[in-house]
Every structure is written in structure tokens, then in C-alpha cells.
Amino acid sequence: MTDLTARRARVLGPRMTTFYREPVEIVRGEGVWLWDAGGRAYLDAYNNVPHVGHGHPRVVEAVADQLATLNTHSRYLHEGIVAYGERLTGRLGEGLDVLTMVCTGSEANDIALRMGWAATGKTGLIGTDATYHGNTHLVSQFSSGRTPIGGRVDWVRRVPAPDSLRPLGGSAEAQAEAFAAGVARAIDELEAAGHGFAALILDPFFANEGFPDLPPGFMAPTQAVVRAAGGLVIADEVQPGFGRTGGHFWGHERIGLVPDIVTMGKPMGNGYPVAGVVTRGEIVEAFRRDFGYFNTFAGTPVAAAAASAVLNVIEAEGLQANAAEVGTHLLAGLRALDHPRIADVRGAGLFVGVEFTEPGGLEPAPEFTAEAVERMRERGVLMHRIGRGGNILKIRPPMVFSRENAELLVATLGEVLEGMD
Template sequence: MDDLQTRRQRAMGRHVTTFYREPVHVVRGEGPWLWDANGRRYLDCYNNVPHVGHCHPKVVEAIAAQAATLNVHTRYMNERVVEYLEALFAKFDHGLSSAIMVCSGSEANDLALRFAQAVTGRTGLIGTDNTYHGNTAAVSQLNASKVPIGGYADHVRKVPAPDNLNPVGGSRDGQGAAFAAHVKAAIAELEASGHGVSALIVCPYFANEGFPTLERGFLDEAIAAVRAAGGLIIADEVQPGFGRLGSHWWGHEKLGFAPDIVTLGKPMANGHPVAAAVTRPEILEAFQESFKYFNTFGGNPVSAAAAHATLRVIEEEGIRENAESTGAYAVSLLCDLASRHDCIADVRGSGLFFGAELVEEGAPATALCDAVINEMRRRGVLLHSEGRHDNILKVRPPCVFSRENADLLVDTLDAALTAVRAAR
């Protein structure tokens, strides 16, 4: 492992990200499980990319069969990508029936911003102050983790992210109105500066913000203000999409709003690099008239085959329904655990995207959260942290996660919390 880590840093840079103090050298995956180079099995409670389970045989078969037949870019005619997109559009309402396929969520969000600029003729963007939307130069302006070289651009405004324990405006009941007030202030600033408003971009589950519990309609007032200013609404569904939230296929459905653009990525093809920006035909037309755009690998037949196979498995194997029932069961287990560990200040989630916020002496328990995550890894369960202070245990497993897996997760967490706190 030490030799591999040295070689990896030399090849990829000293600061390339790894999870855990002792990185896991994974060599194989199946369903919700990963195996390391020594043959040890780990329960994967974090990776949402293998949406229907690591190495699902139907997805693997579809990739192999198409790769053995043909793979070209979209300047050639091929049925695969059209058939997939038609099946995908059937999962949307609100006239979302056109798309450009790309390779990553970063690219999809970058495209979405350009869609909005093309339609509105404006450049102003509004996001939250604790979010992540990707790695391109444009979308990195919206991210919270590191300030871009030269500072944030003048056309970007960030509003306070919603929060369960520290709600915007001071109360959970008034948080929607307070959030909207900040959006209205951002609109006024962008209009005064001459940028105008092109879009509000949000993850409709506010995943990187710590997935706070929000009522249906939370965004209505903010969205109305953006639309009154001539802007569009972008829903970044890279994390909550494809049924992960259980009750709905998409986060924007759960929150009850109609986006103008939806971006997709990570779980779209179960690990194959596929993403898309989905929108209404007139928005896509405006973009294509304003920009010359081509993506060599976006929408290639192999990627389309992988995505279509994933979509079929979600439907055929009841993946969304499993996320709903298993997620509710897991949250109930965590609530019971919270009654035995006073450091668990809040348990929340939807479907197979849930977690627990850790607090000690009234402050975010960032160090405790980190210690627990590493102790869980030592005990064979992989998860990670989220939120402004990295004090939220984030559970986002493949959506084939079972009740037995949830039992193992929570039993291990019980033991890890006990061990870590006893050792301090």
C-alpha cells in the first residue's frame, strides 16, 4: 500500500484526494460491497455512482456488447443515444424533452449556465454559500470549498444555505421566507451591477449543504422572484436523482417545483462516465443558436447503452421503492441510536440519502465525526462527512442497500461511537 501511495502521489500529485487516514485499496465491487487488495470486504455506504450496485451484470453486459459492436461520436447517426434520451424524458414533466449528453456533472452544470445565458442574455448567477456544482472554471465560481484565483467573479452571488440546526432567519418555520429574502437581495445587486439574473442553481436536496429537512414549496418564493427578474431555475440532480430519495424520481419533484434545466451525472450509468443537461426544446434551440458546441464522447453509443441499461434496472428491480422502504428503516434505526448517544443532535434523510449531525457542548463535532468515520472504516463500513463544518455523517450507498445492510451500518456506528468517545 505504501508503495502504491507513493507512486500515486508522484503520478497524480501530493494533494490528490483520498478517503480515510488509512486509504482503502479497492480491487473489486459487487452490489453494496467492496473488497480491498487483501480480500477484506467493506460495506459501501457512501458511493452513489454505482446506483444499482457495483458491477451490476446487466449494465456490464450492455457496455461490453456495445463496445464490441460500435463506438463513435454523435456526428454520426446512431439509435442508441436517441432511444435512451426518449426513455429518460419519459421520467420528466414540465416540457423537459431535449438534452445534450456529456461525460460529467461538471460539464452538465457548465452547459446549464450557458443555456441560461443564451436564453436570458444575462450573466448573473445565484447559488448557495455552501455548495458544490463541479470543476470547470465557470461552475467553480459557485463552489464553497476554495476561493478561485483572483476571488469570486462579480456576476456571482451566494445566499445562505438552509440548515436544520442553524436555520436561515433563525427559525425552521421562517427559513423559506428568509432564504427568499436573500435571493431577492442578490437579484437587486446583480441588476444594479448590470449583470442581471440568468439563473438560480440549486441541488434540490441541498446535498452538500448537509441535506436539511425542507418542506414541499420551500423554494417557491425564491423561484418566483428569480422568474420575475427574467432568470431560469437550474436543478442539479447529480446526487438526488434517479429515485435515490425514495418518494420521488427527482429532488425537484419532492420539493415541488418545475425547473427550466435539470443536470444529471454520477449515478446515470452506474459508473460509466455519463451526464446530461436536460431542458425544454426552446432553451436548447437558443443555446445552439448562440454557441457552437460539440462533445466527442458525450452521447457515444457505449455510454448510452450503459445509461439505458441502468434506467431499465432501476425500473425492473424496484430500485426507487427499495430506496424508500430501506431508507425509512435505516433512519428509524438511527433515531433509536440517537437516544443512546447524546452527541447525535439530529437525524434526517430521504430514501437512501440520510445521516446524523454530531454536536458536542453545543458546537459542531467536526473532530468526533472524523474519528468516527475512520473507526467505521477500520470496522469495515465506509461512509463520509458533509456540511459546513464536516460534522454530519453522510450515508449515500448504492440503492440496492438492504435492511440487513442497514442493521450492520447502525450496529457498527453504535460500536464506533462508543469506542471513539471512550478513547478521548
């Protein structure tokens, strides 16, 4: 392991991060399990890339068969690509019926923002102040992790994100209007600066913000503000989409948001690099008029085969219902844990977490949370942390996670917390 770590650092360069103090050399995956080079098994409670499970045989077979038959770009006609587009858009309403396939969620969000420019003729964009939407130059302007070289551009505004324990406006009841007021102020600033307002982009589950508990209809005041200003709403479904939250196939359905553009990524192909943007025909027309777009590796027959297989598995194995049932069981188990630093347990479906604070207050406890993550890894359970303060355990396993897996996770976390002050 030491030799591999040194070789990796040399050939991949400095600051190439790994998870955990002692990096894990993963050599195989199946379902919700990963195995390291020494043969040790780890329960994967973190990765949403293998949405229907690591190495799912139906996805593997679909990719292999199509790759052996044909793989070329989308400037040729191909039944599989069109059929997938019809099937995917059939799961969306509100006139969202045109699919643009890309390779990554970063590309999807980049294109969605440029669609906002083209459709409105304005350049002002808004996101939250604790978010992440990808790695391109454009979407990196929203990321809370680090300031882009040269500073943030003037045509992007970042508004305060909602929070469960520290709600905007001082209370849960006031938070929806307070969030909308923040968006309204940002719109006014963009208009005053001469940029105008094109679009608001957000993850409707507010995943990176710490997935606060928000009621259905929370976004209604904000949506009214955006519509009145002539802007678009972009829903980034890379994390909550494809049944992850259990009760709904899309995160925006769960919160009652009606987006103009929906982006999706990692879970779409179960590890095969496929992502997408779905919107209305007139928005795509404006985008292609102003920008043009072609991507050699997006929308290929193999990409469509992988994505179609994922939908097949979600439907055939009832994975959305599984997320709802197992997620409820997991939340109940986590809420039964007793520790003075547990401030909140929340989530939906198979996306849940535990927020840790300093005892008796609301001050985030990031070091404690980081140590809990490390100790869980030592006991064979993989998870990570998230949130503005880095103090929320992030539990987001493959959708085939079972009740027994949930019980193992809860029991292990209970053991870990017993040994921590």
C-alpha cells in the same frame, strides 16, 4: 500499501487526496461490497456512482456488447441514443423534453449555466454559500471549498443556504421566505452591478449543504422571485436524482420545485462516464445559437447503452421503492442510537445522515465526525462526512442496499459511538 502510496504520490503529484488516514486499496466491487487487496470486504455506504450496485451484470453486459459492436460520436444517427433520450425525457414534465448528453456532472452544470446566459442575455448567476457543482472554471465559482485564483467573479452571488438546526430567519416556519429574500437581494445586487440575472442553480436536496429537512413547497417563494426577475431555475440532480430519495424519482419533484433546466451525472451510467442536461427546446436553441456544442465522447452508443441499462435495472429491481423502504428502516435505526453529540438524524430514501455537535449546543463537531468516519472504516463500513461544518455523516450507498445492510451499518455505528466521548 506503503510502496503503492509512495508511487502514487510520485506519479500523480502532491495533494492528490485519498479517503481515510490509512488509504484503502480497492481491487474489486460487487453490489454494495468492496474488497481490498488483502481480501477484506467493506460495506459501501457512500458511493452513488455505482447507482445500481458495483459491477451490475446487466450494465456490464450492455456496455460490453455495444462496445464490441459500435462506439462513435453522435454526429451519426443511432437508434440507441435517440431512444434513450425519449425515455429519459419521458420521466420529466413541464416541457423538459430535450436532452444534451455530456460526460460529467461538471460539464452538465457548466452547460446549464451557459444555457441560462443564452436564454436570458444576462450574466448574473446565483448559488448557495455551502455548495458544490463541479470542477470547470465556471462552476468552481460556486464551490464553498476554496476561493478561485483571482477571487470570485463579480457576476456570481452566493446566498445563505437553508439549515435544519440553524434555520434562516430564526425558525423553520420563516426559513422559506428568508431563503427567498436572500435570493432577491442577490438579484438586486446583480442588476445594480449591470450584470442582470440569468439563473439560480441548486441541488434540490441541498446535499452538500447538509440536506436539511425542508417541507414540500419550500422553494415556492424563491421560485416566484426568480420568475419575477426573468431568470431560470437549474436543478442539479447529480446526487438526489434517479430515485435516490425514495418517494420521488427526482429531487425537484420531492420539494415541489419546477425547474427550467435539469442536470444529472454520476449515477446515470453506473460508473460509465455519462451525464446530461434536459431543458426546453427554445433554451437549447438559444444555447446552440450562441455557443454551439459538440462533445466527442458524450452521447455515444456505448454511453446510451450504459444509461439505458441503468434505467432497466431501476425499474426491473424496484430500486426506487427499495430506497424508500430501506431508507425508512435505516433512519429508524439511526434515530434509536443514543449519544450526547447526536443533534439530528435526517434524510430521505438512501441519502441520510447524522449531525454531530458539541454536547448541549449547536456548535459543529467536525473532528468528532471525522474520527467516527475513520473508526467505521476500521470496522469495515465506508462513509464520509458533509455539511458546512463537516459535521454530518454522509450515508449514500448504492440503491441495492438492503435492510440487513442497514442493520449492519447501524450496529457498527452504535459500537463506534460507544467508544467515543
